[in-house]
Amino acid sequence: MTGFFDGMAGTLSGIFGATVQYAPQRGVLRDIGSIFREQPIEVTGADGQVVLIDAPTWRVERHLVPELARDDQILLPDGRLFKVTTVHRSGSPAEDAFVIAELHRVEL
Known part of the structure; x- marks a missing residue:
């Protein structure tokens, strides 16, 4: 059944996303096409309940950022x-399922 949805995350990132630089604590700095949002979003929590995220978020394909x-x-x-x-x-x-990261702005 997943075959129908395979490739959807990449397609959505390509249409609605932009390239950001990802700097993992361990690993190589790299450019990744993904979706950044500052508006609140709803996600399904681990217990199946809908959770409102009010922080900025970064939605990226799981296989691109396994770490x-x-x-x-x-x-x-x-x-x-x-x-x-x-x-x-x-x-x-x-x-190509997404992961969603909650973010906090770092002031330079």
């Missing part, structure tokens, strides 16, 4: 820097 963790950073094209505070992993079995 994604708290305190990793992303740099937006406009020069703003954000630190990952929480990672929400999707239960989707699709190879």
